[in-house]
Amino acid sequence: MLNSNGPLRYNEKExxxxxxxFALWEGRVNTTHLQNVFGIGRQKASEIIGSYTQRYPQNLDxxxxxxxxxxxxxxxxWHAGSSFDEYYHLLTRAGHNDYLSFLQTGFSLLEAPLRNISPALVQPIIKAIREKRRLDIGYASVSSPEYESxxxxxxxxxxxxxxxxxxxxCEKNQQYRDFVLSRFSGEFEFEGPSEHTAEDDERWNTWLDIVIEPDPRLSPAKKRIIAMDYQMENNQRIIPVRAALVLYVWQRLRLDxxxxxxxxxQIxxxxxxxxxxKPYLP
Incomplete structure (x- = not known):
């Protein structure tokens, strides 16, 4: 029997x-949804929904x-976010499951030509982050195409x-920098504890507001459509961003x-x- 009163386990939260x-984006949820997502029987699915409605009786009828x-x-x-992407990713992830043939909702995603990042490349970086350690690792850049330590x-x-x-x-440049993950060689050595943490990264801890608005050259009617697209209020949208990441938002919004x-x-x-x-742009 699922716990309906005490702390939730990970599988219960999921x-x-x-x-x-399903309730939020489709307007309803039933045992068939859970049966197909988790590959369980109707009785188990009914038990899970019953436990949910007992814990959150105001949410579903x-x-x-x-x-x-x-x-x-x-x-x-209480457990799902408000982003449509979360629902989309549930269906596309689950779409690889034979149970979910009934959930062919009709999504299409234009994938960026990303390089496959191997676990061996990420593992030492994750370890260095968590343990606040220095990492000696090979890196290549456009200006220095040969791997260097x-x-x-x-x-x-x-x-x-x-x-x-x-x-x-970066000890070579004596400053905080962004490194493209796919440009690391994967060859590494740990070099002991680090004295430079996120708390010392000034640009990382500096927050700025990117304030966008419809292009002033547009007609009022067209400005209204653009404002709707970007969920603007009073024809403006405020996007908080770390100073260290301003360039990426700038480029994604095609403001460059x-x-x-x-x-x-448009904007x-x-x-x-x-x-x-401007001080944080190239």
């Missing part, structure tokens, strides 16, 4: 997350005509939407190139915001 995702539980007006997700003190892995980066103190056609440009950055982030 099951409750799936319940909330059973509707016989809908043949499932529907979310109520008081529905509050770099002693770094990594503190975070960053995904910019296209590539993975390692934020680290100015289009002559306002409909191609611009406010002059005040541009002035604030």
């Amino acid at each position: 099951r409750y997350r799936v319940i909330e995702l 059973y509707n016989a005509s809908a043949k499932g539980y529907q979310l109520t007006d008081e529905f509050t997700p 770099r002693i770094i003190s990594p503190h975070c892995l960053v995904f910019d939407g296209i590539r993975w980066h390692v934020r680290a103190w 190139h100015y289009a002559q056609d306002p409909e191609a440009q 611009t950055i406010t002059p005040e915001s541009h002035k604030a982030i």
Whole structure:
């Protein structure tokens, strides 16, 4: 029997997350959803939903005509996020499961041409981050295409939407820098404890606001559409970002190139915001 009152185990949280995702994005959830996602029987699936409704009675109501539980007006997700991506990834991940043939919702994702990152490449970096250790590792760059030894003190892995980066103190350059993860050779040695941590990374700990707005050259009607696309309020959207990551957001929003056609440009950055982030751009 699942625990409906005490602390939740990991598998219970995951099951409750799936319940909330289907309820939130499809409007209902039933035993068939859980049977197909987790490969369990109807009785077990019914038990899981029963445990969920006992713990969160305000979230779901059973509707016989809908043949499932529907979310109520008081529905509050405790385990699922509010991002549509989370629901999408549940279906696409589960789509590799033969149980989920009934969930062919019709998604298509344009994949970026990412280099496959091997576990052997990531493991020493993760260990160095967690143990706050210095790492001597081979690295190649566009300016120095041959692998050379770099002693770094990594503190975070960053995904910019296209590539993975390692934020680290570089002993060669005596500053915090971003290293493209796929450019490491994988050959490494640990060099003892690091004296440079995330707390010392000034750009990492400096937060800025990128304030975007519809291109001023657009008509009011077109500005309204752009504002809807980007969920703007009063024709502006504030995007908080670490100073160390400003460039990646700048590029992803396509603000690094100015289009002559306002409909191609769509959004611009406010002059005040541009002035604030300019020191952190190339």
